[in-house]
Amino acid sequence: MMEIEKIMPIWKVENGAMLSMAGDVTIAYSLRLPEIGTSSAKDFEGLHQAIVKAMGVLQPGTVLHKADWFVRRSVGLNEVKRQDSLAGAGEREFAGRSFLDHECFIFLTRKPAARKLSSSAYSNILRKSIAPASVADEKLLSGFLASCGQFERILLDSGMLGLSRLGDDALSGTAGSAGVIEKYCFLLGRGQRPVIRDVHLQDEIRVGRARCELYTLADVVHLPALCGSRLTYEPYSTDRTSYSIGFATPLGMLLDCNHVYSQYVFIGDGRKTIRELEAKKLRLQSLSGYSRENAVSRDAVNDFLNEAVSTGKLPVRAHFNVLCWSEDPLEFSDLRNKVGSAMARIGAECKQETDGAAQIWFSGMPGNAADFPMNDSFDTFAEQAACFFNMESGVRCDGSGLRLGDRLSGRPIFLDLFQGPMKSGRITNRNLFVCGSSGAGKSLAMNHLLRSLYDEGAHCVTVDVGGSYRGLCDLLGGYYFSYTEANPIRFNPFYIGEGDVLDIEKKESLKTLLLSLWKKDADDYNRAEYVAISTAITLYYEYLAVHPEVFPCFNSFYDFLMHEYMEVMKDGKVKEKDFDLVNLLYVLNPYYKGGEFDYLLNASENLDLLNERFIVFELDNIRGHEILFPVVTIIIMEMFVSKMRKLKGLRKILAIDEAWVAIAKSGMAHFIRYLYKTVRKFNGIAALITQEVDDLISSPIIKETVINLSDTKLLLDMRKFMNKFDKLQEVLGLSDKAKTLLLSLNKDNAKGENYRELMLDQGGQHMQVYRNQLCLEEYLAYTTEESEKMQVEAFAALHGGIAAGIAALAAEIRSGKRKL
Known part of the structure; x- marks a missing residue:
């Protein structure tokens, strides 16, 4: 045995240098x-x-x-960052890895x-x-x-x-x-x-x-x-x-x-x-x-x-x-x-x-x-x-944000996708583009991202055509709007929630909606008609202030037009030749009580869209409807613009999942362009999710607006499109390095572990492949498989809530009593 002090080669450390015994x-x-x-x-x-x-x-x-x-x-x-049950389950899943x-x-x-x-x-x-x-x-x-x-x-x-x-x-x-x-x-x-x-x-x-x-x-x-x-x-x-x-x-x-x-x-x-x-x-x-x-x-x-x-x-x-x-x-x-x-x-x-x-x-x-x-x-x-020098290191972690996994080991990696990269100059906007083939895991990835943003205090609005976000919406207690014959979709754009006021934005939103319902083309109106409708809206809210017993909705607005506003016209304040009120009432009658669509604008629940933090619009059953779909999309877009402008200092995201094709065809392409160019100024994120590569390649909206103005791209497995990849690479603006990373997805996944890989591309400066590896509770909340969703719903009904149902189902699956 020898004391190390006798042969310790380092004599002293001073001024940032080590001095050895040998000089x-x-x-x-x-x-x-x-x-x-x-x-x-x-x-x-x-x-x-x-x-x-x-x-x-x-x-x-x-x-x-x-x-x-x-x-x-x-x-x-001790690395757990969030304490709610779902996020906590995710962190506990990977503890000890x-x-x-x-x-x-x-x-x-x-x-x-x-x-x-x-x-x-x-x-x-x-x-x-x-x-x-x-x-x-x-x-x-x-x-x-x-x-x-x-x-x-x-x-x-x-x-x-x-x-x-x-x-x-x-x-x-x-x-x-x-x-x-x-x-x-x-x-x-x-x-x-x-x-x-x-x-x-x-x-x-x-x-x-x-x-x-x-x-x-x-x-x-x-x-x-x-x-x-x-x-x-x-x-x-x-x-x-x-x-x-x-x-x-x-x-x-x-x-x-x-x-x-x-x-x-x-x-x-x-x-x-x-x-x-x-x-x-x-x-x-x-x-x-x-x-x-x-x-x-x-x-x-x-x-x-x-x-x-x-x-x-x-x-x-x-x-x-x-x-x-x-x-x-x-x-x-x-x-x-x-x-x-x-x-x-x-x-x-x-x-x-x-x-x-x-x-x-x-x-x-x-x-x-x-x-x-x-x-x-x-x-x-x-x-x-x-x-022979080692020139690569492990994947770095931001410490907060979206939880993904290290490709090699599955270690949880927290990524700040928006705030940090904006400050560092890696990206110049927060817009997001998500693309991958069918079954690549887009819905799981987007559910995971939306829940992560929600945990950070963001307002999340999602437009969907497949029911991919129902489980997460129910878990978070958000508003879920969908259309069925028994329970059709309902809104109330005339309701002003707590903290909201009838400002210029709200009036413009209502004017746009009424003109779109009245005219076949929303831009086909004269100045007198525009002023008359603006005056009607102002007088209607003055009337509500005097009559608090009147519930604000389309029915009461229609009644106001028939009685109170008709008197205004009789007094000569509005010329009949300039504004045809009878024609307006006739065209809007289907939305009034007793009409074919009387449910659409007269909702009495889920009213406070401005302050609700998680909202999903499921439009699958009405995306081909010539009347309902345009009206619903207008309400959605105007509602998000209201959030965007009024919720100062809060993060907002509008995620359009596959519904963008129908939205673009319904005359709302200009809104998508406006949104992608403007949302950055209001601390917002515009996200578009798609799997239709042919639409991706042929759509001028995607090529000219969405991709060019989306500095953050989440790309999933696209090996199915190998024969079209050169054209796809050109449209997405991918470098050869990004192409190599993208085509490597899911080629050598760890055996015995269930996950899908995704590639993150931020501004062409940071590109990396990560695992989107979820714990069992997260997967059950996000799954889009019908049989699995039915099991979750059954357990939620049995245990008095979706959170308790997911926990019970996960426990049975882990114990081997039940299989997915």
Whole structure:
């Protein structure tokens, strides 16, 4: 047993730098990498070139140590953001789910000029104590810091990486949080409190109860024959697209175990390296007659020298290793298979390090990269070394918003789709476009989004033609308007709810409605008719103020026209030749009591549409009706405009699901255009959902208005439209990267889990694939399958409410008593 203080390589931490006992100076950066799956082949190539360029500005004698830490964590219940029963059930469903948490660091170390190179036989871990040496001189240190600044600026200018320098507390830690040195020595994850563990290095590496194994790429014979900036990931690729991942991603996010992937690049004197290789080539030349292996090695060294001289590439030495660990004996026994499989994906040979493992582990301590045993490194160029850098990270979470799932692990990801992206400039409007083939999960996704917005205080208005939102509306206690013979659809546009007044907006809404009911074309009226109806509406509400016993509705308005307003006309205040009241009464008579449509405008319940936060209009049974459908759509649109203008500071969304075709055909296309151009100014969202690709391609409304003015797109599985995809891609304005992501949906879903994937595209800047994975309670509330809806309704009737019914049904399904 040895106290670590005796051989601790780090002497002190000050001014944001680590000083080693040997006189090395190290500064550290936290690196933010692109999310896995979001980079195209062009992105990977640009990132690769930026790294090579950044390495080119580092001084000779600098060690670049990039460490990617992947630590398995579990989703905790403390991450629940909302407390209502349905959202709470969703959070509890995923509590305890395992995922890899990724942190990435870059350590730049400058060695003193006279520092002796370490090896497996000469490493500080083999000593009984270490005495501090003199730190590098001030001139050398200032040059090192200047090169680090250039290195940082080049990476930031790539536009794909985030870099932040670590301060003293992040390096050395505090009483309440572990620094990077403690994290490495004691295998601590993000947010774990400091803890001291025994480290065993004699016959194996053991930290506390965790057993570790070390696998290296330390010799050219173990390297792949070819390397590049990217790989094609076959499970997500199609005949038309190649899904790109980073070349080293199989050793990163795709390696499902606790591990640290370390990448070392040793920047030396290029001219000195070439001289040494020239001498080596001559030695091999003289020995080539005795062994064919020497002749092959001579030719390899000669090729390396020719490329270095002809292209001006930077010769470096490099080393890569994976340190993995587990406390579970069964998982530990499988680590070799996992790492070997990951190495095979990049064409490399897996070598388990045993005798030299302790020296390599010791040099991996942040700030101690200069003590790396150089006999375990190999000569290469900066371009090839950069190929082995891990360039992808996990999916990031906004902390609030719509709950989706990480594609790899199913970890809950909360996405702020509207507010944050508007502030950052990623999007310029909040409009939403949702598209996918039949059965792709559009209704489930929209139900989930609407409930999420409702939980955040938004007013949600949905126009539907299939009954997809009935369950959610009943659960939230909203207004649900639908038409059946026994219970036809009813409105009361004349009712003014609490907090509302007869303002210009309300009067204009009523005038538009009355003119549309009277005239075949809503624009076919003269000025006198417009003024007469405006006057009638004003006088009617004055009449109501004097007669509070009169209920505001179309019937009482019609009575007012027949009696009170007729007297106004007789007094000569309105000329009969300018306004034909008799004709108006005759045309509007079907909507008056006793008429064919007397129910339509005389509702006595569900009246306060302005203040009701969740409203669904189900128009399936009337979308072909020449009278009812135009009237209903006018009422819906005018009602939403009223919400939009009067509810200051509140989020509003109008979601039109499949009904947009009928709405456009009924002369309301101009309203859709107006809505998409205006709703942004009132903190609103216009959302359109469709599955008809032919309509999508041929509709000028969609192409010219909806898609152009929808910065947020939720796209679901479209593989059914593969033969039409080129035209579809053009209409949707998708890049080739977006096309690749879209065609990868649901190609390699996790076995045994029920979910559908969707692709989010925001302003063409952020594109990612997520799971729309629901808990059983959410699925039962959102389902559109008739047999499942009938079961939910039956349990709701039995248990006295839909919330209790869903909970009881879910409990029986989980216990195996009932199947969906």
